[in-house]
Amino acid sequence: MSHDHGHSANRNRLLIAIGIVAAVLVVEAVGAWLSGSLSLLADAGHMLSDLTGLVVALMATIVAARPATDRQTFGFRRAEVFGALINGLILVVVAVFVTIGAIGRLVAGEAEVQSGPMLVVAAIGLVANFGALLLLRPSAGHSINMRGAYLEVFGDLIGSLTVIVAAVVIMVTGFQAADAIASLLIAAFIVPRAVLLLRDVVRVLSEAAPADTDVAEIRDHILGTAGVVAVHDVHVWAITSGAPVFTAHVVVEPGVFRSGGTGKLLDELSGCLSAHFDVEHSTFQLEPAEHAAHEDELHR
Numbered sequence: 001m002s003h004d005h006g007h008s009a010n011r012n013r014l015l016i017a018i019g020i021v022a023a024v025l026v027v028e029a030v031g032a033w034l035s036g037s038l039s040l041l042a043d044a045g046h047m048l049s050d051l052t053g054l055v056v057a058l059m060a061t062i063v064a065a066r067p068a069t070d071r072q073t074f075g076f077r078r079a080e081v082f083g084a085l086i087n088g089l090i091l092v093v094v095a096v097f098v099t100i101g102a103i104g105r106l107v108a109g110e111a112e113v114q115s116g117p118m119l120v121v122a123a124i125g126l127v128a129n130f131g132a133l134l135l136l137r138p139s140a141g142h143s144i145n146m147r148g149a150y151l152e153v154f155g156d157l158i159g160s161l162t163v164i165v166a167a168v169v170i171m172v173t174g175f176q177a178a179d180a181i182a183s184l185l186i187a188a189f190i191v192p193r194a195v196l197l198l199r200d201v202v203r204v205l206s207e208a209a210p211a212d213t214d215v216a217e218i219r220d221h222i223l224g225t226a227g228v229v230a231v232h233d234v235h236v237w238a239i240t241s242g243a244p245v246f247t248a249h250v251v252v253e254p255g256v257f258r259s260g261g262t263g264k265l266l267d268e269l270s271g272c273l274s275a276h277f278d279v280e281h282s283t284f285q286l287e288p289a290e291h292a293a294h295e296d297e298l299h300r
Contacts, residue, residue: 014058014149017132021051021156024128031121035114038101039166039182040121043159045094046190047125049087050152056083057149074281077240078204084241085201091194095187102183113179119167125160129153155193159186200241207237210244213277221272222248227256227265229289236279246273246282251289262286 025047032041059079068075136150166182169175209215215236222231230251238244256265266284273279 011058011062013135013138014054017135017149017153018051018054018058020128020132020135021047021054021153024125024156025051028121028125031117035117035121037113037118037163037167037179038098038105039163039179039186040118042094042098042102042183042186043122043125043156043163045090045098046159046186047156049090049094049190050156052083052087052090053152054149056080056087057152059083074239074245077243080240081201081204084197088194088197088201091190091197095190095194098183098187098190102180102187105180106177109177113170113176115167115170118179119164119171122160122163122167126157126164129157129160133157155189158189162186162189204238204240209236210238210241213244213279218246218273218277218279219248221276222250222269225265225268225272227253227261229253233285239281243281244277244279246277246279247284249285249287251287254288256286257288 025044028040028044028047031037032044056079063076063079066076132153133150136153162182162185166178169178203211213236215234218236219231219234222228228250231248232251233247233249235247236244250269252262252265256262265286269284270282273282
């Protein structure tokens, strides 16, 4: 019951955060149009990406509860990866659009920005993002999914602060280029995140071993288990970020089969991967030495 209650609480927090971010996104888009601020528009684009990320996080809390089927044997968690792909592409488009626009304004030097509306809208965004941040903070330390949502909103908070600084500079000094410079700073903040996000998506979809998984260390742990002679055909990939899957063929001593100790060995191997490497889904094929030699002959 407490697990279900935790999922429900996370879902409610995400729904409220989505409402806050969506409302601020509309306010910032309208504010950018009224004030002529490119940095506000950049922050609105950033918030559009973060809104996508929050929706993906909400989907994850719902999808994670769905059981696997005969068609989706690992369940539906890979939907998170496709959502992250969309999010990463949005970030790239926003960064490119904002960079081109900011450079154009700096070169032309003709843009006139209304600093008053720009400051008011950015301040509203700051307060709203701070509220969403406080809302998500209690769950951020207990869930990878919720931690990602928390970081999305934190990014929006930084964007709002950048726009506020630019608005104050324009208001005090009349330096209109501060808006375009703030836009470039927001774009510079977006690009590394987009690259990292798309890199993680490519890693999952190409079924590469997760970055934080040391395959050689896992192999050594397996070889160090009593009764294990050798290990081969090792494969590690991830269904989605934070959900690694492991398979391997394990050659064992003949006595393990004679004594009926295969079940105990399987429990020990899966327990080792779960405890030391946070791999919940592992599959082992136990083989006597003669079968492993037969496989080697077939593969030659």
